[in-house]
Amino acid sequence: MGQRGNKKVRKYAGVYLSFLVIFSFFMFMVARYEIDREIRQMAALMTIHPELESEIITIWKKGASQLPFRDGLPEEDLLHSKKSRHIMKLLEEKYGYDLNYSRAAGGLRGFWGAGVCAGTILITVAGCLEWRKNRMERDYLRELYECLEQFREGGFGDVPEYEPNAKRNSEEWMKVWESLRELGVYFEGLKVRLKEEEKNTKTLVTDISHQLKTPLASLRMCHELAAEDQLTMEEQREFREQEGREIEKLTTLLRELVNLSRLETHMVQLSPVPASLKKTISGAVSQVYMKARNKDIEIQADIDGDLMICHDEKWTEEALVNILDNAVKYSGEHTTVTVRAKPVVRNVLIEVEDEGIGIKKEEMQKVYQRFYRGNDAAKMAKDGAGVGLYLARMILERQGGTISARQKTEGGTVFRVTLPC
Amino acid sequence: MKTDSSKILVVDDLVKYYGAGENLVRAVDHSSLQIERGAFTAIVGRSGSGKSTLLHLIGGLDRPDEGKVWIEGKDIFSLKDDRLAQFRRKKIGFIFQDFNLIPSLNVWENIVLPLGLDNRRVKREDVREVLEKIGLADKAETMPNALSGGQKQRTAIARALAARPAIILADEPTGNLDSQTEMEVMSLMKSCVTDFGQTLVMITHDEAIAQMADRVIEIADGKVVSD
Structure with missing residues (x-):
């Protein structure tokens, strides 16, 4: 001085x-x-x-x-x-x-x-x-300076509010202070998000290991039973077959979990590129085709021309497979699953309609939760980890799309998916 | 009370009663909630559950009998009316069921009107970007009465987005639209909110729309019953 x-x-x-x-x-x-x-x-x-x-x-x-x-x-x-x-x-x-x-x-x-x-x-x-x-x-x-010091120490959200006092504080200063405050709020948001992500990863690891425990236990049981000496050849073959099925299930589950964790931890980035939506939908349909034929379920596709939209083909197909797979899994024999696609302004609307068991009103919100399985769904199909719709939603929303389901009055469910063009 | 500033919106013990005696209506009855930045929250409830009143209070359109609302850490009811109006224009975007467009102004003018009121410089490219996103790039000069319901609501969405507010409040935005248009508006709203990193609080009674939200808050008799 x-x-x-x-x-x-x-x-x-x-x-x-x-x-x-x-x-x-x-x-x-x-x-x-x-x-x-x-x-x-x-x-x-x-x-x-x-x-x-x-x-x-x-x-x-x-x-x-x-x-x-x-x-x-x-x-x-x-x-x-x-x-x-x-x-x-x-x-x-x-x-x-x-x-x-x-x-x-x-x-x-x-x-x-x-x-x-x-x-x-x-x-x-x-x-x-x-x-x-x-x-x-x-x-x-x-x-x-004091405020920046505070930022350095991690206290982003504590920037005090300025009392508007035109005499003491010039307008420029008020603006500086206001943006500083907003910056603090923004940083605080980032900090919280980071913490949340960390917490989420921890829960994910716990959830996945939990999901793996049950099928592994039944596989172990089969294996131990098959190893018993007093079994007839017939029984032994039965257990071996059971073992094979358990291994198959475990493989499917593992594939789902790998997909899930990869997406969840941002290990894979979705890369939307202009591509034919028709091709993606056909790809998805063909993946569930055999399952549908086994139950004599007809899959109808009604697609408005060939829509070229920006989407990640591989993962969008995965999302649609998950929705279609549910439609087939939770529908009775000799029913129809309809897939429709049409442009709506700057989006495409894809509808998957089935004549299945439907989703209860109180479960509508929950079906997208990770590892959630509806009561009726769990009764109807033993396999399934409650990952499909969760993954589908994540994939679609990452691309700026939406997914929502509606209970049809005459029974069955319509899943409506939108994707931006 | 110290507010948690990671929450863009904090509602603390809000009360609003109408009428008196026999006719006392507890429109909002000690409601508290917190909303995080970037989240899409749906508020559901039967008609008359007080969800609209709650939204109006959150948006500073009305003053509560008791309780406080913080938006970005600012206690909005500590502001005098004119400053509150200014804050509202800058920080809160509204989308209403009946669009609330000015009939004598074209789409572009309707969108930039709130910016003009605060003498904020209108960045043409920004407004263009919003119009492009919302699929109204070729309708900028059109008058509202020549638009379809979906287009009107998209204009209102563009108006809310153009000011880049801290939070967007929508009151039954698809209430007057048919099922197909509803999807059109909702998908755009959702993708815009994601693209522009906006926080959206939306009132709806539609189950399917609530599914698109990251979080659903149910209101009954002026109280938050499930979250």
């Missing part, structure tokens, strides 16, 4: 000194001009009335204020005449210039003093104002 304060004082002193010099010089010039004028006027008078020379000198010596009102005086032109120049010379010789100059200047000295005083006051006021402004700026910077 000391160094900078001195510098400021020096700056102000400098400004004041130069003001003093310039002002004094200006006043001196004004004084000179005034005296010149007076002498010229006097010279003019004396040119016209040489006989009054001594009177004029007397009057002039008394000062300008005592002069009678000068009327009808021929001015400038006379000053340049030979005669006037002569009188001026005479004046100079007779009375001397210097004396007169200082005399006339005396009249202006008061004026000069007032000017200097006004200058002093002005410069002091300016100095005070700037000092105050500087102090406020320093306060602002200190507050900014």
Whole structure:
């Protein structure tokens, strides 16, 4: 502060000194001009009335204020005449210039003093104002610094709100503070999201190991039973077959879980590219075709032309397979599953309609939860980990799409999927 | 009370009663909830459950009898009316069932109107981007009466999005639309909310629409009954 304060004082002193010099010089010039004028006027008078020379000198010596009102005086032109120049010379010789100059200047000295005083006051006021402004700026910077320190320590959300006070706080400062506050709120959000993601990963690991325990236990049981000595060949073959089925189930589950964890932990990024939606839908249908044929379920597809939309083919197909697989799994034999696709403004609407068991109203929200299985669904099909719709929703939403289900009045479910074009 | 600032919206013990004596209606009866940034929350409930009143209070359209609402850490009812109106225009986007478009202004003008009211500079490219996203790029000069219901609601969505508010509040946005248009509006709303990183709180009685939300809050008799 000391160094900078001195510098400021020096700056102000400098400004004041130069003001003093310039002002004094200006006043001196004004004084000179005034005296010149007076002498010229006097010279003019004396040119016209040489006989009054001594009177004029007397009057002039008394000062300008005592002069009678000068009327009808021929001015400038006379000053340049030979005669006037002569009188001026005479004046100079007779009375001397210097004396007169200082005399006339005396009249202006008061004026000069007032000017200097006004200058002093002005410069002091300016100095005070700037000092105050500087102090406020320093306060602002200190507050900014404190806030940034707080950010560094992780306290993003605690930026206090500013009371609107137009007198103390300029609008710019309020804006700075407001964006700082918003930044803090944003950082806090990021921090919370990060923590949540971490927590989510932990739950995911727990959930997955839990999901693997049951099928592994039944596989182990089969294996141990098959290893018993007292079994007939027939029984042994039965257990081996059972073992095979359990392994198959475990493989499917593992595949689902790998997909899930990959998507969940952002290990795979969806890369939507323009591609034929028809191809993706046919791909999905063909994957569930055999399952459907086994139950004599007909899959109808009704697609409006060939829609080229931006989507990740592989994962979108996976999502649709999950929805179609459910439709087939939870429908009775000899029913129909219909797939429709049509453009809606800047989106495509894909509908998957079945004539199956439907979803209970209170379960509508829950079916998208990870590892959730509806009561009726669990009764109807033993296999399934409650991953399908969760995955489907994640895949679709990551691409800016939506999924929602509606219970049909005549039984069955319609899944409606949208994807942006 | 110190607010948790990761929550973009905090509603604390909100109360709003109408009428008196026999006719006392407990529209909002000690409701509290918190909403996170970037989340899509659906508020469901039967008609008359007080969900609309709650939304109006959250949006600062009405003042509560008791309780507080914080939006981005700001206690909105501590603001005087004119400042509250200003805050509302800047931080809250509204989408209503009946669109609330100004009939004498075209689509573009309707969208930039709230920006103009606060003398905010209208970034043409931003508005264009929103119009593009919402599929109304070729309708900028059209008057509202020449639009279909879905297009009107999309205009209202674009208007809410253009101001880049902290939170968007929607009151039955598909209530007046048929099933197909409903999907059209909802899919756009959802993808826009995702693309622009917006927080959306939406009232609906539609089961299928509530499914699209990240979170569903059920209201009955002015109280939060399930979350």
